[in-house]
Amino acid sequence: MNSLPLLDELLGQLRQPQVRDLAWTLLAPPLLHADAQLPLRHPLAASIWLAEPRLLSDWLLQQERDSSALLHFLAGGSSRLGRYYERLWQFALQAAPDVQLLAANLPIRAQGKTLGELDLLLRDDDGVHHLELAIKLYLGPRRHPGEDPGHWLGPASEDRLGLKLQHMAGHQLQLSATPQARSALAGICQEAPCPGLWLSGYLFYPWTGDCHAPVGADSRHLRGRWLHRREWADFTEQDKEAHWQLLPRQAWLAPARLEADQLWSAGQLADWLRQLPADAPAQLLVRLQPGVEGDWREAERAFLVSDDWPSRASP
Numbered sequence: 145m146n147s148l149p150l151l152d153e154l155l156g157q158l159r160q161p162q163v164r165d166l167a168w169t170l171l172a173p174p175l176l177h178a179d180a181q182l183p184l185r186h187p188l189a190a191s192i193w194l195a196e197p198r199l200l201s202d203w204l205l206q207q208e209r210d211s212s213a214l215l216h217f218l219a220g221g222s223s224r225l226g227r228y229y230e231r232l233w234q235f236a237l238q239a240a241p242d243v244q245l246l247a248a249n250l251p252i253r254a255q256g257k258t259l260g261e262l263d264l265l266l267r268d269d270d271g272v273h274h275l276e277l278a279i280k281l282y283l284g285p286r287r288h289p290g291e292d293p294g295h296w297l298g299p300a301s302e303d304r305l306g307l308k309l310q311h312m313a314g315h316q317l318q319l320s321a322t323p324q325a326r327s328a329l330a331g332i333c334q335e336a337p338c339p340g341l342w343l344s345g346y347l348f349y350p351w352t353g354d355c356h357a358p359v360g361a362d363s364r365h366l367r368g369r370w371l372h373r374r375e376w377a378d379f380t381e382q383d384k385e386a387h388w389q390l391l392p393r394q395a396w397l398a399p400a401r402l403e404a405d406q407l408w409s410a411g412q413l414a415d416w417l418r419q420l421p422a423d424a425p426a427q428l429l430v431r432l433q434p435g436v437e438g439d440w441r442e443a444e445r446a447f448l449v450s451d452d453w454p455s456r457a458s459p
Contacts, residue, residue: 148173148364150197154204155399159439162214162232163207168398169232170200173364175280175343181360182313185340187233187275190268191240203239225396229279229344230263243268246332254324262320265329265337274320274337276312280305280345281396282358283370283426283447290356296347299426299447301454305358312341348447351379370426370447376417379446389413391428391445399442400430407432407440423450 151171158164170188178184186194193200207214217235221227230249237245247265251258264275282296282305289295294306317339319325329337349355351371371379380386389408391400408416420427426449432440 150201154201155401157205158208159401160208160211161395161398162218163204163211164398164401165228166207166214166232166236167204169229169344170204170236172344172366174362175345175347175365176360177362179360182309183317183338183340184342185273185275186342187237187264187266187277188240188243190270191242193240199241223394225393226277226279228394229397230277233264233277237264237266246272250328250332252319252322252325252328259322259324260316260319262325265320265332267333270338272333272335272337274317274339276316276339276341278308278312278341278343278345279397280308280343281348281428281447282345283348283449284350284355284358286350286353286355290349291359293358293360296358297454299428299449309360317341346445348445351375351446368445368447370449372449372451372453373420373422374451376448387432387440388429388446389432390416391430391442393428396428399445400432400440401435401442402432402440404438404440423452426450426453 148171151167154167154171155164158167174184174186176182176184188194193203214235218228218231221231234245234248237243244267245264246267247262250262250265252260252262262274263277264273266273266275280298280303282298282303284290285295292306293309294304296305297303320329320337320339326336346366346368347357347361348368348370351369352375357365380388387407389412426447429446429448430442431444431446433443435441
């Protein structure tokens with residue numbers, strides 16, 4: 145199923161931020177394609193929700209009409225983006241008609257030490273699966289080949305796509321096959337789970353330079369741009385009428401949809417930029433366009449990084 149047309153259709157109807165994030169989580173394209181060397185598997189791969197996507201659409205629209213159960217499920221959870229993403233998956237998998245969520249964030253320990261945790265353990269018509277989930281945003285290089293995943297950095301420049309993939313392959317996906325995991329799983333399921341991963345997010349290409357997608361990237365991957373603070377004036381000079389504003393970290397999943405009274409004025413943006421410390425972490429901004437219902441919708445996103453970014457690496 146090509147999920148993008150359905151996602152675009154739903155995002156045109158959904159206003160509640162958490163429900164929009166839920167739809168995005170379930171339907172956004174992966175960062176990697178199926179031919180990548182890692183075992184990719186959508187958590188709903190064997191579900192009727194993907195085979196007959198209108199059933200999933202109807203369920204998401206039901207959450208929009210009454211989001212109380214979703215909001216209650218999310219309440220009190222970690223504010224970290226990765227944990228929020230995982231919780232959205234857990235809520236959906238508990239509701240899917242033909243998926244049994246056996247465990248989530250299951251710690252695997254040995255002699256009092258935590259070796260790691262299994263993000264998801266589920267059973268569907270294809271068997272039992274151990275799935276690792278990740279939501280990632282990576283910025284591409286200006287001076288090195290973009291094809292090398294090792295040159296794609298997280299906004300803080302401490303995380304690399306290449307290292308993340310290596311860690312998933314060498315540690316996270318192997319965890320469920322260890323003796324310690326088999327012991328932890330003994331009371332949950334008898335079958336040995338099949339490991340897989342699902343990696344979502346955005347790839348941000350440098351505003352200047354010729355950067356290619358990393359090897360293994362899905363052709364449908366979501367994308368944006370990034371630039372240094374010193375380049376902001378030239379960047380915005382290209383379209384003086386464009387409306388840019390900050391996107392808070394907790395809103396980094398689904399494309400932004402704001403009401404008119406939530407818009408920043410040009411003065412607010414200028415004040416924010418003026419007060420932003422020179423060494424501030426990377427800031428995610430969105431360009432908004434008027435929607436057909438009096439709202440404003442994301443048309444583009446861009447990371448604004450400090451002039452010395454990356455401070456610990458050299459893309």
